[in-house]
Amino acid sequence: MSKHGMNRPGEPETRDQLDREAVTWLVRLTSGETTEEEEAEARAWRARSPAHEQAFQDAERLWRGMEPLRGRVHALKDKERVLWPRRTAFRWGAAAAMLALVMLAVLDRTATFTVWLADHRTGTGQQQTLHLADGTVAHLNTDTALSVHYDAGVRRVALLAGEADFVVAKDPSRPFLVDAGGGTIEAVGTDFVVRRNGRRVTVTMLEGTTRVSYTDTSPQGEAAVPLHAAQRVAYSPDSGLGSVEPVDLRLEAAWRRGKLIFEAAPLSTVLDEINRYRPGRVWVLRHDLTTLPVSGVFDLDRLDEALMAIQRTLRLKAVSLGGRWVFLL
Incomplete structure (x- = not known):
């Protein structure tokens, strides 16, 4: 990661993350206190992809629309340079924070209608344990939405948002499937965590074995990998199905404790x-x-x-x- 960068160039970023990073860059660049190195870093951030440039242009349009508020904040900044020269940086930081807060409040996206219609939801900071009809236990983490669709032949759940730990009851006659972000995780009796972060989905295996499959628009179509204990894999429309990698379960499952x-x-x-x-x-x-x-x-x-x-x-x-x-x- 670069000295001033926010996300590694190779890491997937959601539009929400890009919006927030663009606002942070813009507030910093217009503070009048940026260095040449920071300006170069900002240009490099914008050049990473068309999505980065679009997010910055969107932030600029919103910034221009806040001209009256910006004028008052800059006037306050100039005034404080005279009255409180030793405290200017901190006070300007507070003013910039207020501007950033207004911009981010406008950019913030609400939950989709589908998420609001989920069978089970948790709010920010909340966790919930569900005991499903077949004996499977689902531990929902913060800000999570889950729907359950069981029938005689298959046990299917859809993770619409957030993160959940599934401790699956064994039933060879009815596979347990988790649908999340265009992929499917299949298990019979096992313990695994699925997390959705924007369009990126990560599956972490705590115990047992699962099969993770994902279909994208590439010529290869569907790809699938087996996943064993202490391993994880991620997929997204941008990167497809990634490589399986080892994981430290002590860190990954800490939220359950x-x-x-x-x-x-x-x-x-x-x-x-x-x-x-x-x-x-x-x-x-x-x-x-x-x-x-x-x-x-x-x-x-x-x-x-x-x-x-x-x-x-x-x-x-x-x-x-x-x-x-x-x-x-």
């Missing part, structure tokens, strides 16, 4: 995970901070304490709006 565990993970990755469970949102407005390594074991029910610990350890400044919206500088 009410924990988040990180070992030298980039700050941006850590905040993405915290944002899944915490009401509101945490952003980083300085791009040079996104790659700072974070290690720790954090309780899901004490995430504000986790943020304070990260802030102290990395010596960051924070701007909090209403307690829920936090901007790190």
